[in-house]
Amino acid sequence: MAVDFRFIVIGRGMMGAAAARHLSSMADGIALIGPREPEERKTHDGVFASHYDEARITRTFDANLAWGTFAARALDRYREIEAKSGISFYSEVGCLYVGPQKAEEDFFRDAVAVSRTLGSDIEAIAPAELGRRFPYFAVDPDFTGYFERRRAGHINPRALVRAQVSLAEQGGVSLIEETVTSVRDAGSHVEVTAGGKSYSAGRVLVAAGGFSNFHTLLPRPIDTRVMARTVVFYEMGEREMAIFGDMPSTIVLGDREEDHIYILPPVRYPDGKTYLKLGGDTERLSFQNLKDAGAWFRSDGSAAERDHLSRIAPQLMPELAGCPVTSGPCVANFTPTGYPYVGFAQSPRIGVLTGGNFVAAKSSDELGRLGAVLLAEGRLGDEDFGRELTPVFAAA
The missing domain is CATH 3.50.50.60 (FAD/NAD(P)-binding domain)
Known part of the structure; x- marks a missing residue:
């Protein structure tokens, strides 16, 4: 037929x-x-x-060759898509990875090796230099950094x-x-x-x-497992924009898994306000049907996770103290x-x-x-x- x-x-x-x-x-x-x-x-x-949403981290720095390759191939087409569509979505502000060198040495070693294979330019930043280069972060003195300046930053998914x-x-x-x-x-x-x-x-x-x-x-x-994720938004005023306005996308590998977080630089949202967004990867709530997933998306996420992230964020970025905080739902689909x-x-x-x-x-x-x-x-x-x-x- x-x-x-x-x-x-x-x-x-x-x-x-x-x-x-x-x-x-x-x-x-x-x-x-x-x-x-x-x-x-x-x-x-x-x-x-x-x-x-208005912001997602983009980078090639990854310990897995397949995922790094997928990202690099996509990143190399961003500007062409923007030019042909007339729609801007990519902000090349770089991506910073920070974490305790000893605890994460296998990940960092493999990610650097993958980056060489992909032709990515990754700068290693010693613990003593992190505070000078990125003064808005208060990381532990034994943390090291890896900074991808080009082919990295954030995209507007919408x-x-x-x-x-x-x-x-x-x-x-x-x-x-x-x-x-x-x-x-x-x-x-x-x-x-x-x-x-x-x-x-x-x-x-x-x-x-x-x-x-x-x-x-x-x-x-x-x-597949469809898992709940909560994101937290810190509303930025003029003072905060002067501090955080030029920061890169950042992924922090804490001493404990529950302290791992990702951070998006300040981005303007449809309500006209500018927010710094962050999230983690520790929630265990999963969904088996449309009703439960729909109810989650209609919520403001998990209050417990919001509180958890709101405790970590000011420790890492003290200048966030006093900023209005809201939260929202997301899901992650794991295989x-x-x-x-x-x-x-x-x-x-x-x-x-x-x-x-x-x-x-x-x-x-x-x-x-x-x-x-x-x-x-x-x-x-x-x-x-x-x-x-x-x-x-x-x-x-």
Whole structure:
């Protein structure tokens, strides 16, 4: 039978929008299906996405070659995407890693080796120099630093998605602003239900992030943990901007795992205020269904985690004391392999692209490209880490 589209990408988040853009240069007959960001988060009863934010850290410094490669490939295309779309989203302010040298020596050693492989310029900063170079931080005297000045900083995820969707549409992609509720392999094609309508395609890519298992999108659920994350926002005034305005994105590896945090420099948000944002990776709340995940996204995150981060932040950045503090929800989608999933489900016509593992925003354009290659060519090669990206599915 004739199909409506050759390829359908489900999910217009960071990976899905990127996949649609890349597919538009490979083939015709493409649709991108996914809802826009809800206008009222606290009354919305549908699906959400974690890119509803203004800042995500971007860097290549990573102890894992695959993740470093994904980030480097994406970073190298940022300026081209900005130029072609007319939408700015990348701030190259650099990224600083700090931590106790002895406790984290394996990570730092491996990350430096990966950086050399990728051609990244990483500057080692001795403990005695950290305070002079970055005076707004009060780190322990035995902490060392690694600073990536170029190909690092932060991106605006909302703006990046807008740029990807704009270029996809310019490339002929049909945008359908609906939520997909069903995907079915019909034998010779795939049937997709969204907004009460049915669409057909030769192949489909499910790029629904943490919501991939919450509707009937895959023949069998993927093996993934959708975990709660809380972010904290410090409102910046003129005094704080004079202190923190030129800081880089920063990742602090504390003496204890619960003290690890990431910090985004001051960024202006849609409410007209400027916030310094930080978060951690210690929460254990997970979600098994749409109802619970939706309730989390409608909340302000965990009060306990907000308090925890609010204790750490002023110790590390004393000048934050007295700033108004708010919090918000996010989710992280973890895979047992530690890698994203880019591969086919039990059907050779239904692919899956998900599993950000809390570090994929910076790599989303490259992961989207891999999803596009999967649909267009039917496989990923070793140069794209195809074997590492094989999806794992829940037991039947």
